[in-house]
Amino acid sequence: MNTGIKGIQKVVVSEKNSAKTMGSGTLDVFATPAMIALMEETAWKSVAEELEEGCGTVGIHLDVSHDAPTPLGMTVTCESELIAIDGRKLTFRVEAKDERGTIGKGVHERFIVNDEKFQAKANQK
Numbered sequence: 001m002n003t004g005i006k007g008i009q010k011v012v013v014s015e016k017n018s019a020k021t022m023g024s025g026t027l028d029v030f031a032t033p034a035m036i037a038l039m040e041e042t043a044w045k046s047v048a049e050e051l052e053e054g055c056g057t058v059g060i061h062l063d064v065s066h067d068a069p070t071p072l073g074m075t076v077t078c079e080s081e082l083i084a085i086d087g088r089k090l091t092f093r094v095e096a097k098d099e100r101g102t103i104g105k106g107v108h109e110r111f112i113v114n115d116e117k118f119q120a121k122a123n124q125k
Contacts, residue, residue, distance in 0.1 A: 001090075005082040007046025011038055013074050013098075030070035035078075035104050036062060039094040042078040043108050047090065057090065057110040058118065064106030070098040080108070088112040 011017065017034035019025030024032050044057045051057070070076055076098050084091035088111055095105040 001047060001050040001082075001085060003082050003085060005046050005050065007042045007080040008077065009038060009042040009045065010075055010077045013070050013072050013076060015072065018072065027069075028072050030074075030076055030098075030103070032066045032104075035066055035076070035096050036064060038076065038078045038096060039064065039080070039104075039106075039108055040110075042080040043082075043090075043092040043094060043110060046080050046092075047082060047110075051112065054115055055112055056115045056118075057112055059108065060089070060111045061109040062106065064094065064104055064108070066104045068098075068101070068103040070103055074098050076103065083107075 013030045015021050017031055018028045019031040020028050022031040022033050040059050076096055078096045080092045080094045082090055083093050090110045092108045094108050096103050
């Protein structure tokens with residue numbers, strides 16, 4: 001795997017991913033937790049095919065800002081780029097945009113794990 005891998009995902013803002021429904025506020029706008037989930041999804045999907053069989057990635061750190069609201073019905077597009085690899089740690093630049101411009105951006109780190117071992121460790125709790 002090399003740096004420079006890019007990903008893109010889109011979602012339409014709806015009541016399902018609104019701040020009001022997700023509990024992060026009282027308004028019918030794109031929720032911050034939904035934006036963060038979209039950023040994580042964009043990052044992990046971008047590298048999924050590069051991983052060994054039985055491996056996946058888990059999010060370990062996010063440093064993002066949510067800078068502008070997006071109303072119901074508008075499409076949000078997230079782009080990611082793998083900017084650093086340090087052993088099993090992957091660092092991504094992420095940016096979310098709606099039809100009017102950037103709504104959020106930041107850095108997201110993920111760690112490559114063996115899916116079966118990671119799930120077993122979690123289940124032991």
